[in-house]
Amino acid sequence: MNPLAAIGRTFLAFLASTGRMALFAGLGIFHCIVPPWYPRLVLRQIMDIGYFSLPVVGLTAVFTGMVLALQSYTGFSRFEAEGAIASIVVLSVTRELGPVLAGLMVAGRVGAAIAAEIGTMRVTEQIDALTTLSTNPFKYLVAPRLIAATVTLPLLVLVADIIGVMGGYVVSIHKLGFNPTSYLANTFDILEVMDVVSGLVKAAVFGFLIALMGCYHGYHSKRGAQGVGQATTYAVVSGSILILTFNYIVTEMFFSR
Amino acid sequence: MSSEHAKIHVRGLKKSFGRKTVLDGIDFDVAKGESLVIIGGSGSGKSVTIKCVLGLIQPDAGVIEIDGEKATSLSGRERDQLMAKFGMLFQGGALFDSMTVWENVAFRLIQERSHSRKQAREAAIETLGMVGLGGDVADLLPSEVSGGMMKRVALARAIAARPDIIFFDEPTTGLDPITADVINDLIVSVREKLGLTTVSITHDMASVRKIADRVAMIHQGQFIWTGSVGDIDNSGSEYVDQFIHGRAEGPITMDIRKP
Numbered sequence A: 001m002n003p004l005a006a007i008g009r010t011f012l013a014f015l016a017s018t019g020r021m022a023l024f025a026g027l028g029i030f031h032c033i034v035p036p037w038y039p040r041l042v043l044r045q046i047m048d049i050g051y052f053s054l055p056v057v058g059l060t061a062v063f064t065g066m067v068l069a070l071q072s073y074t075g076f077s078r079f080e081a082e083g084a085i086a087s088i089v090v091l092s093v094t095r096e097l098g099p100v101l102a103g104l105m106v107a108g109r110v111g112a113a114i115a116a117e118i119g120t121m122r123v124t125e126q127i128d129a130l131t132t133l134s135t136n137p138f139k140y141l142v143a144p145r146l147i148a149a150t151v152t153l154p155l156l157v158l159v160a161d162i163i164g165v166m167g168g169y170v171v172s173i174h175k176l177g178f179n180p181t182s183y184l185a186n187t188f189d190i191l192e193v194m195d196v197v198s199g200l201v202k203a204a205v206f207g208f209l210i211a212l213m214g215c216y217h218g219y220h221s222k223r224g225a226q227g228v229g230q231a232t233t234y235a236v237v238s239g240s241i242l243i244l245t246f247n248y249i250v251t252e253m254f255f256s257r
Numbered sequence B: 001m002s003s004e005h006a007k008i009h010v011r012g013l014k015k016s017f018g019r020k021t022v023l024d025g026i027d028f029d030v031a032k033g034e035s036l037v038i039i040g041g042s043g044s045g046k047s048v049t050i051k052c053v054l055g056l057i058q059p060d061a062g063v064i065e066i067d068g069e070k071a072t073s074l075s076g077r078e079r080d081q082l083m084a085k086f087g088m089l090f091q092g093g094a095l096f097d098s099m100t101v102w103e104n105v106a107f108r109l110i111q112e113r114s115h116s117r118k119q120a121r122e123a124a125i126e127t128l129g130m131v132g133l134g135g136d137v138a139d140l141l142p143s144e145v146s147g148g149m150m151k152r153v154a155l156a157r158a159i160a161a162r163p164d165i166i167f168f169d170e171p172t173t174g175l176d177p178i179t180a181d182v183i184n185d186l187i188v189s190v191r192e193k194l195g196l197t198t199v200s201i202t203h204d205m206a207s208v209r210k211i212a213d214r215v216a217m218i219h220q221g222q223f224i225w226t227g228s229v230g231d232i233d234n235s236g237s238e239y240v241d242q243f244i245h246g247r248a249e250g251p252i253t254m255d256i257r258k259p
């Protein structure tokens, strides 16, 4: 299959279903707010989404911080502005790279898993079975995942921020020979609460979007194994696109004034 | 039979998927305590018919009444209440594969919070006993039991909350003749024990003769013949004759190209 054609088709399908997605999101939020709730299911999802994503997100963050320090050194040493490296690392990580990279990694890992699980339940009529057992699938399947992802991603990103900055620190001290005390001083001088908060707000939005796409595409999965595979692909692709789109929107909301 | 007394009353049920008309005016009634069996070729719309009655598929047109009350376009809560009257055995079992067998069977009891987990487990094991399964399967996952046991677990889940009406979608398909007969006996016995009204779908004539009071044959979106099970051998319908004798030649043509 031609990959460009596949992207185009995915994008068109994405546009065509935007309305239904918005409706789905509205319904999802409604069922997050209105009882009955399923706290046990939320907790289990938090474990699945958060705890088991830690290694992936941590590794992504540490290497990102390290490479940031290295690359900005190559650039800034020409202008003898090595002192800027600490601020480059901490600002890029907290404002952009932490949330976006963690979001993309989690979209691949969790968005796909959610779509596959719910898609399989759709295809094997387990979702219909829920309904016949007087249990609303939106409350039982969708709402816990939306809540868990929205709560968990900020925590993951907070960890990613810390690990990312540490990665930059390690490279700067041990490879580039910076003074630890002044590097840390530079880091905390430049960092403002808003930098971290904006990153965490992004993370919450991304978490919601990832779970939403996973649930939506799983829920509307076509029949057969192929249908589930397709749902998984759509969940990851549309989740990633939405992350990048909303990254711009949230950034503008925070920093354009 | 007047419609007030019918447990299930369906008139003019229509459903199309895209341009494909699957149901084209289905009419039937099922009286309390009666067992209706729907037969018909693959893809003729049997599953769609009962999913419409259950409200899992929204019909395009038609009247569906349960106990004399309208069952179409209900609110969420009304639908939940109606669902409490129903049990459904899905064609593929549809057991929740993240839960153990007993949690599947007791799902409704746990969700309604009418039972503690311990009580729910005991109730589940009792219901498993009714379908001939011992307590030793209770803690297995659905992926760990055989196809025949899966059907029995699904049957147990369908009857666990003691519904009034049960739908069986191909309860014996894919089972060996002996296990199939065991399942048929189970259906007859739980029906008698719990005084249920049932609607079943099957391809299996042995099953039809065993569990049916009345038989309806669906073809091209309509019930072309309905009659009591005793009349099925002299139905006077070529369609029914062809179906029960499993002949390729006859008025029913499958969409299979001849070589």
Ligand SMILES: Nc1ncnc2c1ncn2[C@@H]1O[C@H](COP(=O)(O)OP(=O)(O)OP(=O)(O)O)[C@@H](O)[C@H]1O
Binding pocket: B017, B022, B040, B041, B042, B043, B044, B045, B046, B047, B048, B049, B091
């Ligand atoms: N959700 C759906 N979307 C689109 N088409 C559907 C859907 N559900 C059923 N159909 C179509 O409706 C027709 C009837 O399906 P149904 O599942 O009722 O057949 P059936 O009589 O139960 O057959 P079988 O004996 O093989 O189970 C089929 O052609 C099927 O492709």
Ligand SMILES: [Mg+2]
Binding pocket: B046, B047, B048, B091, B169
């Ligand atoms: Mg079917």
